Amino acid sequence: MDAVIPRRQRIKQQNRQFILDAARRVFAEQGYGAATIRDIIRATPLAAGTFYNYFTSKEDVRLALQAEAAAALRPILSEGRAQAATAEEFLSAFFSAAFALKMGTGAVPAAADLSAGFADLRADLESAMARGLFLSLDAGALAAALLAAAEEIGGRLAAGNGDAAKATEEATLLFLRGVQPPA
Amino acid sequence: MDAVIPRRQRIKQQNRQFILDAARRVFAEQGYGAATIRDIIRATPLAAGTFYNYFTSKEDVRLALQAEAAAALRPILSEGRAQAATAEEFLSAFFSAAFALKMGTGAVPAAADLSAGFADLRADLESAMARGLFLSLDAGALAAALLAAAEEIGGRLAAGNGDAAKATEEATLLFLRGVQPPA
Amino acid sequence: MDAVIPRRQRIKQQNRQFILDAARRVFAEQGYGAATIRDIIRATPLAAGTFYNYFTSKEDVRLALQAEAAAALRPILSEGRAQAATAEEFLSAFFSAAFALKMGTGAVPAAADLSAGFADLRADLESAMARGLFLSLDAGALAAALLAAAEEIGGRLAAGNGDAAKATEEATLLFLRGVQPPA
Amino acid sequence: MDAVIPRRQRIKQQNRQFILDAARRVFAEQGYGAATIRDIIRATPLAAGTFYNYFTSKEDVRLALQAEAAAALRPILSEGRAQAATAEEFLSAFFSAAFALKMGTGAVPAAADLSAGFADLRADLESAMARGLFLSLDAGALAAALLAAAEEIGGRLAAGNGDAAKATEEATLLFLRGVQPPA
DNA sequence: TATGAATGAGGCTTCATTCAT
DNA sequence: AATGAATGAAGCCTCATTCAT
Numbered sequence: 001m002d003a004v005i006p007r008r009q010r011i012k013q014q015n016r017q018f019i020l021d022a023a024r025r026v027f028a029e030q031g032y033g034a035a036t037i038r039d040i041i042r043a044t045p046l047a048a049g050t051f052y053n054y055f056t057s058k059e060d061v062r063l064a065l066q067a068e069a070a071a072a073l074r075p076i077l078s079e080g081r082a083q084a085a086t087a088e089e090f091l092s093a094f095f096s097a098a099f100a101l102k103m104g105t106g107a108v109p110a111a112a113d114l115s116a117g118f119a120d121l122r123a124d125l126e127s128a129m130a131r132g133l134f135l136s137l138d139a140g141a142l143a144a145a146l147l148a149a150a151e152e153i154g155g156r157l158a159a160g161n162g163d164a165a166k167a168t169e170e171a172t173l174l175f176l177r178g179v180q181p182p183a
Numbered sequence: 184m185d186a187v188i189p190r191r192q193r194i195k196q197q198n199r200q201f202i203l204d205a206a207r208r209v210f211a212e213q214g215y216g217a218a219t220i221r222d223i224i225r226a227t228p229l230a231a232g233t234f235y236n237y238f239t240s241k242e243d244v245r246l247a248l249q250a251e252a253a254a255a256l257r258p259i260l261s262e263g264r265a266q267a268a269t270a271e272e273f274l275s276a277f278f279s280a281a282f283a284l285k286m287g288t289g290a291v292p293a294a295a296d297l298s299a300g301f302a303d304l305r306a307d308l309e310s311a312m313a314r315g316l317f318l319s320l321d322a323g324a325l326a327a328a329l330l331a332a333a334e335e336i337g338g339r340l341a342a343g344n345g346d347a348a349k350a351t352e353e354a355t356l357l358f359l360r361g362v363q364p365p366a
Numbered sequence: 367m368d369a370v371i372p373r374r375q376r377i378k379q380q381n382r383q384f385i386l387d388a389a390r391r392v393f394a395e396q397g398y399g400a401a402t403i404r405d406i407i408r409a410t411p412l413a414a415g416t417f418y419n420y421f422t423s424k425e426d427v428r429l430a431l432q433a434e435a436a437a438a439l440r441p442i443l444s445e446g447r448a449q450a451a452t453a454e455e456f457l458s459a460f461f462s463a464a465f466a467l468k469m470g471t472g473a474v475p476a477a478a479d480l481s482a483g484f485a486d487l488r489a490d491l492e493s494a495m496a497r498g499l500f501l502s503l504d505a506g507a508l509a510a511a512l513l514a515a516a517e518e519i520g521g522r523l524a525a526g527n528g529d530a531a532k533a534t535e536e537a538t539l540l541f542l543r544g545v546q547p548p549a
Numbered sequence: 550m551d552a553v554i555p556r557r558q559r560i561k562q563q564n565r566q567f568i569l570d571a572a573r574r575v576f577a578e579q580g581y582g583a584a585t586i587r588d589i590i591r592a593t594p595l596a597a598g599t600f601y602n603y604f605t606s607k608e609d610v611r612l613a614l615q616a617e618a619a620a621a622l623r624p625i626l627s628e629g630r631a632q633a634a635t636a637e638e639f640l641s642a643f644f645s646a647a648f649a650l651k652m653g654t655g656a657v658p659a660a661a662d663l664s665a666g667f668a669d670l671r672a673d674l675e676s677a678m679a680r681g682l683f684l685s686l687d688a689g690a691l692a693a694a695l696l697a698a699a700e701e702i703g704g705r706l707a708a709g710n711g712d713a714a715k716a717t718e719e720a721t722l723l724f725l726r727g728v729q730p731p732a
Numbered sequence: 733t734a735t736g737a738a739t740g741a742g743g744c745t746t747c748a749t750t751c752a753t
Numbered sequence: 754a755a756t757g758a759a760t761g762a763a764g765c766c767t768c769a770t771t772c773a774t
Contacts, residue, residue, distance in 0.1 A: 008753065012758075034216030038743055047760045052745070087363050134362045137353055141336045145357065148331030153324045170320055174328065178361040179317045180270050191733085198734090223769065229733045235770075378754080397705050399583030404747065413756040418749075453729050500728045507702045511723065514697030519690045536686055540694065544727040545683045546636050561737075587764060596739045603764070635765065 016054050018044045019069065023061045032062060032088045070116040076101065077117045087133045091172040094121070095150060099164045102154030114151050118143055147174065199237050201227045203251060206244045215245060253299040259284065260300045264307045270316050274355040277304070278333060282347045285337030297334050301326055329358065382420050384410045386434060398428060436482040443469065443483045447490045453499050455485045457538040460487070461516060465530045468520030482516050484509055512541065565603050567593045569617065572610045581611060619665040625650065626666045629675045636682045640721040643670070644699055648713045651703030664699050667692055697722065 022043035026035045039052050055061045080093025098114055099101055122143040128134045134142075149171065157167055220241055224234050238244045263276025273354075275285035281297055301327045305326040311317045332354065338349055388409035403424055407417050421427045426428045446459025464480055488509040490495045490503065500508075523533055571592035575584045586607055590600050604610045629642025647663055671692040677683045683691075698720065706716055 006753085008758080015758090029218040031214070033214035037745090045735060048744095049746075049761070050759055053758060057744095081354065091362070105184035132364065135356075135364050137357060137362070138350075141339065141350065141353065142357065142362070143355070144335035145332035146341060147326075148335040152327035152331040153203070156327060165296070167321075167324065171323060171328070173318075174320060174325065174358070174361070176361040176363050178357070178359040179320070179325070180359050181315065181318050195733085219768065220770090229771090230769080232736065233734055239768095241738065374754080380757090397580070397582035399580040401582070402747065403749090414748090415750080415757065416755055419754065422750095453727075457728070463579070497732065501722075501730050503723060503728070504716075506724065507705065507716065507719060508728070509702035510705060511698035511720070514701040516692035518693035518697040522690060522693060533687075533690065536690065537694070539684075540686060540691065540727070541723070542727040542729050543690070544725040545640070545686070546634075546725050547681065547684050555774085558736080564737090584765090585764060597765095598740065598767075601740055602737060607766095 013121075015046060015050065018046060019051065019054055019061065020065055023065055027062070027065070029125070032058075066116055073101065073117045074120055076126065077114075078120055081128075084128070084133070087128070088131060088172060088176055089125075090128055091175050094146065095168045095171045096164075097156045098147075098150035099157055099168055102151070102157075102158045103164060114154075116145050118147060122146060141181060149175075194338060196231060197284075198233065201229060201247055202234065202237055202244065202265060206248055210245070210248070215241075249299055252276055256284070256297070256300045257303055260297075261303055261307065264304075264311075267311070267316070270311070271306075271355060271359055273311055273316060274329075274358050275351060276330065278351045278354045279347075281330075282334035282337050282340055284335070285341050297330050301330060332358075370433075381416065382512055383411060384412060385417065385420055385427065388432055389431055393428070393431070432479075432482055435479060439467070439480070439483045440486055443480075444490065447487075447494075449492070450499070453494070454542055455539060456490075456494055456499060457512075457541050460512065460532060461534045461537045462530075464516035465520050465523055465534055467531060468517070468524050480513050480520075484513060487513060499511075515541075564595060565597065568600060568603055568610065569614060571644060572614060576611070576614070581607075585660045591715075615662070615665055616663055622650065622663070624668045625637045626663075627669055627673065628672075630677075633677070634683070636677070637725055638672075638723060639677055639682060640724050641699055641717060643695065644720045645713075647696075647699035648706055650719055651700070651707045652713060663696050663703075667696060672697060698724075 014167065016065050019040060023035075023040045026039045027036075027114055035053055037059065038048070040058075040061065041048055055064065065096060075096050079092070081090050084093055085142035102113070122139050125134065125139045125143055125146075129139065153167055153171060157160060157164055202223060204219075206223045208312075209222045209226055213222065218241065220234060221231070223241075223244065224231050238247070241276045248267065260277065260280050263280060264273050267273035267276055284297070305322050308326055308329075312319050312322060336350055336354060339345060340347055373440070385406060389406045392405045392409055395401075395404065401424065403417060404414070404426075406427065407414050422535075443460065443463050446463060447456050449455035450459055467480070488505050491500065491505045491509055491512075495505065496500050517535060519533055522528060523530055568589060572584075572589045575588045575592055578584075579588065584607065586600055587597070589607075589610065590597055604613065615673055626643065626646050630639050633639035633642055650663070667697050674683065674688045674692055674695075678685050678688065697707060702720060704718055707713060
């Protein structure tokens with residue numbers, strides 16, 4: 001027999017999700033700063049006052065959204081990296097997952113903000129450096145560079161047309177061997 | 184004989200600059216979306232109505248600011264790259280100029296948005312690839328990756344503590360040779 | 367056999383009292399006008415909707431509170447006056463009881479609004495005038511003056527520091543013999 | 550030639566007065582706590598936002614109103630008392646002025662809140678006590694009692710029908726000689 | 733051309749009240 | 754009865770914009 005979830009609670013959960021989904025759309029369209037709470041509830045079947053039964057401010061929604069994204073991104077972004085035996089596998093896994101996310105082909109709601117994965121990526125990089133997979137660089141800076149590059153290139157893929165596989169390959173090579181032609 | 188600029192016109196020019204400078208500060212502090220025209224004029228010695236003698240909207244100011252930034256950034260970001268004889272020189276010149284800008288040590292007002300230099304960088308990269316300085320990659324993607332990395336790492340430098348010289352060196356090496364340890 | 371009060375009814379009585387007590391506090395703190403029904407229920411362990419099982423409006427609560435206060439004040443304020451043989455005893459009994467109430471040392475919940483005792487005081491005064499204890503004045507005006515003075519001076523006692531006994535004596539003399547120094 | 554007051558400034562002054570007058574009416578009708586800023590501007594020919602060009606809050610208006618009342622009341626309430634040679638003259642001058650104010654027969658806008666005169670009255674009383682006109686009592690308590698009585702009795706006069714002259718006489722006698730019948 | 737007050741739309745938040753559970 | 758979430762009206766305040774001076 002299925003779990004008997006009380007109806008009230010189910011609706012509460014659903015309304016909360018209405019707001020989060022609407023906020024994701026609105027933030028993506030207008031940017032966080034320009035978005036208003038009214039914009040969010042207007043993108044919802046709920047009444048104005050109902051917003052405050054779930055969140056206290058726009059910032060509050062953003063934090064919830066971030067937590068949600070982090071929870072969803074973490075396993076996807078991390079899975080390939082943990083098993084990577086070489087730097088190439090690591091980078092390839094990272095860019096592949098990141099581009100999939102940005103292009104919405106992943107299982108994760110669109111408008112994913114990769115920055116949610118910063119801490120994980122950094123930790124994975126430090127671990128990989130310790131294992132000798134990577135040169136020892138500033139892991140924070142490298143994580144920032146990888147995420148920023150993935151975000152930008154991924155955005156370009158998502159916006160126009162582009163081949164995620166080829167982009168993954170190029171990005172991997174870029175960060176693997178750099179731009180210097182072989183001597 | 185020096186140019187005789189009528190007094191009226193000089194004041195006009197000055198007021199326009201008041202608004203642009205205030206807008207740069209305000210946009211940097213609050214983000215473009217969250218900023219209001221009132222915020223801008225409040226950061227100015229001018230009266231509310233005066234804004235509309237110079238600009239028609241917040242967007243209008245943003246475009247002017249972008250044009251200004253592009254004009255100011257172009258020579259600074261480009262100068263070293265044009266003369267670069269090797270990829271290393273090219274990258275080093277780029278990151279050095281970019282970090283200087285982000286840290287406000289450059290001659291350009293802070294809060295510089297590096298994206299204004301995208302088109303130039305891309306062109307420089309294509310030229311460098313043609314000359315064999317760089318591997319032939321997607322120049323757009325590479326420009327995006329370089330700018331994004333510079334923006335992120337530069338932001339980290341500006342925010343906390345960091346050594347621009349060392350960051351320049353690391354970033355240069357990262358993009359020059361990649362992360363793969365020598366065989 | 368003791369009265370067997372059904373449990374249900376006991377709880378109902380208790381909830382009603384919760385609301386009345388909370389309302390007294392809230393009205394005292396914010397004033398009747400500024401207080402909201404939400405303020406009242408928030409000062410209660412009850413849920414929002416429950417309020418409407420007991421009262422229909424803020425005004426409704428106020429009336430109930432007033433009736434309660436009148437019922438509680440009446441015997442206290444009246445007891446001494448009824449037996450007073452002289453004007454001095456009358457006034458002394460009145461001020462003593464009033465100040466005790468205002469200072470919360472009486473048996474009655476604080477924040478007592480003395481105006482609830484107006485009608486009684488007026489009647490007592492008329493009776494006392496008829497007995498020749500008092501000069502024949504406008505009993506309504508005198509009652510108003512006595513209550514207002516007691517309220518003000520009592521408020522001063524409750525707020526700051528003050529000696530109720532001394533204040534009672536002074537107020538009694540003030541209204542007994544007036545401010546004129548003996549010839 | 551008359552003073553040339555710039556038109557803009559005249560209108561500003563007028564609008565400020567619109568708001569103050571409206572606020573006085575609204576506070577008198579609904580009480581300060583229950584009144585809303587919207588109520589005030591609705592009682593005005595001005596637009597909603599205009600309120601904030603003049604005041605920052607309801608409290609701000611109240612303070613301005615109080616200052617205005619104090620400025621208007623001070624000379625009226627004080628004039629007779631300063632010259633009073635006897636306690637009777639003092640009290641008579643006080644009650645006469647106070648009742649005139651409350652009944653709106655004075656030159657001062659109605660809804661006057663006598664409490665604005667507290668500090669002055671207290672000072673006058675202390676001075677009168679020093680001159681031996683009054684018994685030495687707690688001047689603060691006496692001022693409170695007089696104002697409260699004047700407010701209450703004055704309110705009764707204003708509300709219903711009443712003879713201010715007779716009320717003045719009775720109140721004067723009450724505070725002059727007290728309620729005790731002559732032995 | 734600069735000023736700054738007026739305007740009313742619209743965003744934020746809380747409220748009274750209802751009603752399914 | 755008690756609960757507490759939903760509703761939308763309404764209060765608070767700031768905004769973009771206009772326009773008389």
